[in-house]
Amino acid sequence: MKIPIMYNVRSVMQRPMSTAFTALGIGLVVAVFIGMLALANGFRTALARTGSAENVLVLRKGADSEMNSAIDRATASVISSSPHIARGADGRPLVSPEVFVVISLPRMRDAIPDSGALANVVVRGVSEKAWEVRRNVRITTGRRPQSGRAEVCIGSRIAGRFAGLRMGEKVRFGGRDWDVVCEFTAGGSAFESEVWGENEQFMPVFRGQVFQSFSFRLADPAAFEEAKRALEGDKQIKVEAHRESEFYVAQSAILGSILEILAVLITSIMAVGAIFGAVNTMYAAVAGRAPEIGVLLTLGFHPRSVLASFLAESAIIAAIGGLAGCLIALPVNGIVASTTNWASFSEIAFAFRVTPGLLLAGFAFAVVMGVLGGFFPARRAAKQPVVQALR
Amino acid sequence: MKYLPLILANLGRHRRRTFLTIGSVALALFLFASLQTIVTTIQAAGRFGSARRLVATNATGFVLTLPLSHGNRIVGVPGVEQVSWANWFGGKYGDGKRFFAAFAVDAESYLALYPELAVPEDQKQAFLRERNAALVGVRLQEIFGWKLGQNITLQGNVYPGDWTFTIRGFYTPTDKVLNDDMMLFHHEYLEEGIGRPGQAGWYVLKIDDPGKAPQIGKAIDDMFRNSSSPTKTSTEQAFNASFATMWGNISLLMGTIGIAIVFAILLVTANAMMMSARERTREVAVLKTVGFTDRTLFSLVMLEAACIAIAGAVLGLGGAKLLYKLTNFNAGGFLPGFDVTPETLGIGAVITLLLMIASGLVPAIRAARLPVIQALRQVE
Numbered sequence: 001m002k003i004p005i006m007y008n009v010r011s012v013m014q015r016p017m018s019t020a021f022t023a024l025g026i027g028l029v030v031a032v033f034i035g036m037l038a039l040a041n042g043f044r045t046a047l048a049r050t051g052s053a054e055n056v057l058v059l060r061k062g063a064d065s066e067m068n069s070a071i072d073r074a075t076a077s078v079i080s081s082s083p084h085i086a087r088g089a090d091g092r093p094l095v096s097p098e099v100f101v102v103i104s105l106p107r108m109r110d111a112i113p114d115s116g117a118l119a120n121v122v123v124r125g126v127s128e129k130a131w132e133v134r135r136n137v138r139i140t141t142g143r144r145p146q147s148g149r150a151e152v153c154i155g156s157r158i159a160g161r162f163a164g165l166r167m168g169e170k171v172r173f174g175g176r177d178w179d180v181v182c183e184f185t186a187g188g189s190a191f192e193s194e195v196w197g198e199n200e201q202f203m204p205v206f207r208g209q210v211f212q213s214f215s216f217r218l219a220d221p222a223a224f225e226e227a228k229r230a231l232e233g234d235k236q237i238k239v240e241a242h243r244e245s246e247f248y249v250a251q252s253a254i255l256g257s258i259l260e261i262l263a264v265l266i267t268s269i270m271a272v273g274a275i276f277g278a279v280n281t282m283y284a285a286v287a288g289r290a291p292e293i294g295v296l297l298t299l300g301f302h303p304r305s306v307l308a309s310f311l312a313e314s315a316i317i318a319a320i321g322g323l324a325g326c327l328i329a330l331p332v333n334g335i336v337a338s339t340t341n342w343a344s345f346s347e348i349a350f351a352f353r354v355t356p357g358l359l360l361a362g363f364a365f366a367v368v369m370g371v372l373g374g375f376f377p378a379r380r381a382a383k384q385p386v387v388q389a390l391r
Numbered sequence: 392m393k394y395l396p397l398i399l400a401n402l403g404r405h406r407r408r409t410f411l412t413i414g415s416v417a418l419a420l421f422l423f424a425s426l427q428t429i430v431t432t433i434q435a436a437g438r439f440g441s442a443r444r445l446v447a448t449n450a451t452g453f454v455l456t457l458p459l460s461h462g463n464r465i466v467g468v469p470g471v472e473q474v475s476w477a478n479w480f481g482g483k484y485g486d487g488k489r490f491f492a493a494f495a496v497d498a499e500s501y502l503a504l505y506p507e508l509a510v511p512e513d514q515k516q517a518f519l520r521e522r523n524a525a526l527v528g529v530r531l532q533e534i535f536g537w538k539l540g541q542n543i544t545l546q547g548n549v550y551p552g553d554w555t556f557t558i559r560g561f562y563t564p565t566d567k568v569l570n571d572d573m574m575l576f577h578h579e580y581l582e583e584g585i586g587r588p589g590q591a592g593w594y595v596l597k598i599d600d601p602g603k604a605p606q607i608g609k610a611i612d613d614m615f616r617n618s619s620s621p622t623k624t625s626t627e628q629a630f631n632a633s634f635a636t637m638w639g640n641i642s643l644l645m646g647t648i649g650i651a652i653v654f655a656i657l658l659v660t661a662n663a664m665m666m667s668a669r670e671r672t673r674e675v676a677v678l679k680t681v682g683f684t685d686r687t688l689f690s691l692v693m694l695e696a697a698c699i700a701i702a703g704a705v706l707g708l709g710g711a712k713l714l715y716k717l718t719n720f721n722a723g724g725f726l727p728g729f730d731v732t733p734e735t736l737g738i739g740a741v742i743t744l745l746l747m748i749a750s751g752l753v754p755a756i757r758a759a760r761l762p763v764i765q766a767l768r769q770v771e
Contacts, residue, residue, distance in 0.1 A: 021662035028655040032648055039644070062551035067454060068481065103452035104623070107636075118633045120452070174451045175621060206455065269422050270652060273415040277659035280411050284666040337644070340637040345454065347637070 003296065003305050008313040015285070022281040023321035026366050029270045030325025034362040035332050036263035038352040040256055042337070046350035047252035050189035051244030052135060054221045056084075058214040058231060061238040065251065065344050066100040071211045075237045079214050084227035086219040088132055093216065096133045099125030099202045100212035102346045103173045105162040113163035121162060122346040123152075123173070124191075125199030133217050137191060141167055142182030145197055153182040155192035157336070157349035165195070174205035190248065190341070193348045215244060251343040271369055274321075278373025282314050286381045293381050303382040310378035311371055318370020322363040329362065330354060394687075398695050405667065409699065412663040416703025416746065417710065419656035420739055424711035426649040427735045430642045432726045437635025439568040440627030442601035444504065445608055447594040448630075450623040456590035457620050464614060470598050470607045475500035476591035478581060480574075482545030482554060484535070491531060491724055493545065493574040495581035495589075504595055507565045508575075514539070514560030522580050525556035529563050530572040530721075550585055567728040572721075595627070653742055660703075661750040664696055668754030675758045676766030689759040696751025704743040708736055 012019050051057070058079055063069035071079075076097045085093045102120045106113040131137055131144065145151035154165050164171030164180070171178050178197065186192045203209055218224060228241040286293070296306060333354040341348040402409045447465065449455040459476070466474045480493040498519055502508060510518070510526065518524045531537060537558055544555045556576055564571050582589040598607050608624035615622045625633075675688060683691075712731040714720075721727050 018662055018666060021658045025655050025658045025662070028651050028658075032651055036648070060551065062546070062548055064483075064548045068549045101452055102454045104450075117636050119636065120454075123452075175617075206451070266422060266426070266648060269418050270655060273418040273656055273659060276411040276415040276418075277662060280408055280659070280663045280666065283408065284670075288670075337640055339641050 001301060001305065003301055003309040005312060008309060008316055011285070011289070012313060012316055018281055018284070019317050019320070022277050023317050023324060025277045026274045026318050026321030026369055027324035027328060029267060029274045029369070030322050030362040030366045031328040032270060033263065033267040033365060034326065034329035034354060034358050035352070036259065036266065037358055037361075038329070038332060038354045039337060040259035040263060041355065041358065042350045042353040043259060043339075043348075044249070044252045044256045045353050046188055046192075046348065047190050047248045047256075047341070048245065049136065049187050050191060051246070051248040052217075053243060053245045054086075054135075055133060055215055055217050055244035056224065056227060057242045057244045057247050058216075058239050059212075059242070061232075061240050063240070066098075066213045067102060067344055069100075069212050070207075071097070071214050071239070073209060073211075075239065076211055076214055078234065078237050079216070079231060079239070082216075082227065082230060084216075084219055084223055084230070086217040088129065092129070094129055094133045095214065095216040096126055096130040097199060097211040097214045098127075098130065099123075099199045099206060101125075101202065101206045102344070105165070105171070105173065108161055108163060119162065120340070120346045121158060121165075122194040122344065123202065124194050124196050125202035126196055127199055130196075130215075133215055134186070134191070136187035136189060137184055138186070139182050139184045142180075145181055147198055148201070149198075150176055150178045150201060151181045152178045152195050152197040153184055154180055155194045155196075156183055156185045157192040157338075158195070158347075159183055161338075161349075171195070174202075176205065188351070190348050190350075193338075193346070214239075251341065254342050255339070267365075271365070275369050275373040278314060278318065278370055279377060281317070282310065282374045282377035283380070285313070286310065286377045289381075290384065293384050294386050297384065297386045307378045307382035310381045311374050314374020314378065315367050315370045318366045318373070319363070321370070322366025325366060326359045326362055329359075394691060394694070398691060398698060401671075401691075401695060402698060408663060408667065412660055412699050413703045413706065415656055415659045416700060416743075417706035419652050419659075420704055420707030420742065421711045422652050423649050423742065424708050424731050424735055424739055425715075426645045426652075427738065428711070428715070428729060428731050429645050429726065431732050431735060432729050433635050433638055433642055435568055435728060436726075437632040438628060439566065440629075440631050442604070442626065442628070443597055443599075444627040445596050445598060445604060445611075445624050446627050446630040447596065447608075447611055447622045447624040449593075450612070450621040453593065455620075456592055457594065457622065459589060459591055461615065461620065461622070462591065462594060465594060465596060465611055468607060468610050468614070470600065470603050470610075471596050472599050473500060473504060473597045474594055475504050475596070476578070476594045477501060478578065478589070478592035479549065480545075480547065480554075480576075480581070481549040482547045484543065484545050487546075489534060489724075491528075491572045491574060492570065493576070494592075495578045496575050497578050498575070501575070501595070504597055507569055508562040509565050510560050510562045517559040521557065521559060522577055522583070523556055524559035524576065526560045526562055526575040527558055528571040528573050529561050530719075530724075531574065532561050534572070550581065552584070554584060556580075567730070570724060570727045572724045572727075594622075657746055657749055660699070660746055661753075664699075664750040664754055668692065668757060671758075672761065672766045675761050676763050679761065679763045680767065685759040688761075689755045692755035692758050693747070693751045696755075697747045700743045700747040700750070704739060708739045712736070 059069035060071060080093060080095050085095060088094050101123045103123050104118040105121050106115045107117040107119055145153055158165055160166050167180055167183055169180050171180060224243055231239055231241045332352045335352045336349055338347055338349040449457050462474050462476055465471060475497045477494045477496040480495050482493050518526045539558055541558050542555055544553050547554050598604060604626050611624045612622050715729055720729050
């Protein structure tokens with residue numbers, strides 16, 4: 001017969017201090033676990049949202065990032081003539097030849113530029129069509145940069161963080177002053193950490209008459225493989241075509257994996273510590289309740305039920321801790337962190353992202369810790385010789 | 392100190408609990424030391440640099456290059472003793488899983504500017520003699536098992552194609568913050584390979600008087616301010632420091648996790664201590680009857696807490712220091728010179744002290760204040 005759970009619940013409440021401490025210990029481990037994975041998740045999501053499955057990104061053959069690629073005008077025209085490109089409402093092909101450069105801008109500290117703290121910011125030169133090709137980009141204030149003028153648009157995540165990057169101000173780079181005429185959001189993707197302007201304006205300033213990348217919308221998203229084969233097989237040009245979404249996801253691989261590995265390593269070690277705590281608590285509990293256990297066994301409860309009962313008790317304490325941990329970790333959601341995306345060597349800002357799946361995983365982790373910690377003490381309780389206990 | 396056997400006996404009574412508690416303290420301090428070392432290593436890399444070396448990069452963005460003609464003009468600036476230049480090559484070796492930095496440099500001047508790259512003289516001469524020679528760090532020798540005279544091929548991504556080099560020397564950095572897993576090769580070889588005269592990724596220069604660094608830097612930047620490739624010249628230290636900020640607030644994150652860990656184990660250990668204290672009311676009562684004073688009992692309990700805390704600290708902090716030293720860990724090249732600093736150990740010691748006080752104080756006070764008769768009533 002099973003020992004009623006109420007017994008365990010009541011026992012747990014009998015030792016409030018001990019239970020609270022152990023639960024909190026487990027809770028902190030769960031909080032760190034969720035927090036770190038939320039960080040990795042946020043980073044990967046920001047990059048995953050950057051690319052669309054309907055778009056193709058074409059780079060020079062062998063280039064692993066937009067920074068290392070070069071596509072000249074001739075190549076760009078050859079690619080534009082591809083039959084796989086979708087057409088916009090006005091009948092023109094939805095293509096975006098882009099200039100991609102990383103510049104140094106001083107960070108703003110307390111509203112003053114700190115020239116000792118430079119960061120790398122992505123500057124992307126786009127054409128009119130880019131705003132359509134990239135569906136998730138939306139201008140929130142101001143208007144699009146006008147062709148032929150030294151005007152730029154800033155992503156929402158970098159506004160105000162670097163010198164000159166604010167609506168209506170002038171930002172200086174490449175030996176010129178550029179007016180900031182608009183701000184845009186891009187669905188939480190990496191574009192929000194970029195400065196956009198007209199590609200023709202940027203070319204003379206940076207690397208001359210050459211684009212770094214060429215993006216276009218597929219007329220038929222299922223036809224990606226065909227489009228890829230056609231472009232890569234074309235003898236006139238030496239390019240590689242990537243599905244935009246996959247490309248950016250691959251870029252997040254390095255830092256994403258590092259963060260995840262760190263998360264697992266740190267929380268594993270912390271978990272062992274927390275499990276030790278649980279073990280200690282449960283052993284003490286078992287030792288203190290020897291007479292009770294003796295009575296239970298005398299009454300006829302099977303040793304297995306005693307084992308299960310104490311395991312359940314340990315799990316309950318851990319579950320309380322898991323809940324506490326989830327609650328502690330929740331406020332972290334949405335906090336913006338920024339670091340360097342090593343694949344493009346530029347700064348990217350992203351937000352911690354706590355998902356229900358992560359919370360569930362954290363809770364499950366807590367319960368597992370509790371069960372592992374409670375196993376040996378529970379076994380000790382079950383194996384207790386009845387007579388000795390009753391003495 | 393004469394009570395040490397008594398303390399040890401007490402600890403030995405619940406051996407499992409003692410070991411588990413020491414174990415959790417050790418684990419937590421190990422983690423803390425590791426995380427704190429990440430922070431200190433990034434900071435140290437940001438502080439590395441000779442006061443006599445300046446770095447000049449393209450002012451617009453350091454990924455852009457500078458013309459080689461700049462070099463001749465820089466060398467003419469008063470105070471500049473020697474100039475060299477380098478380019479980031481960015482190639483992939485094999486499956487690319489183990490990334491390492493490769494630079495095309497103006498070999499002779501670069502090695503002269505960086506005496507911290509120690510190379511045996513014969514290897515250095517062999518490297519300087521051949522156009523396609525490569526100088527690699529000793530760690531790469533360990534990792535890939537490369538030998539002198541071996542040919543290696545890298546797949547370039549900044550400069551596409553397959554590039555073959557012959558290893559002619561291994562360097563050992565004399566300062567551990569300098570990466571021991573870089574590859575250097577001749578700038579002329581790069582120019583040959585791309586088929587056109589090259590550009591410099593950045594210039595490194597040596598000045599005669601470190602005090603004049605700001606003026607010399609300004610003089611160089613003024614010289615090129617209105618050209619198509621303006622420069623930004625700073626001390627090597629400032630240059631490295633700005634790289635350190637590229638980690639963003641990851642450092643802050645590590646520090647915060649470290650604090651969370653410390654709290655977690657404080658709880659676990661305090662809990663364990665209080666549990667044992669609660670069980671020992673009888674002993675404490677008997678000891679008091681026999682004649683031990685309140686103050687002695689207080690010290691006994693505190694000392695017990697101290698033993699556990701110190702044992703955990705030695706295992707955790709010492710373990711971290713030894714582990715990283717023995718395995719020569721450097722996070723795949725990202726964190727060169729990963730070593731637990733004395734300051735970190737100091738902070739660890741302070742944490743241990745706090746732990747001792749936090750976990751020992753309440754039981755100690757309770758033991759000291761225990762009314763003997765009440766406690767004895769529970770004894771059979």
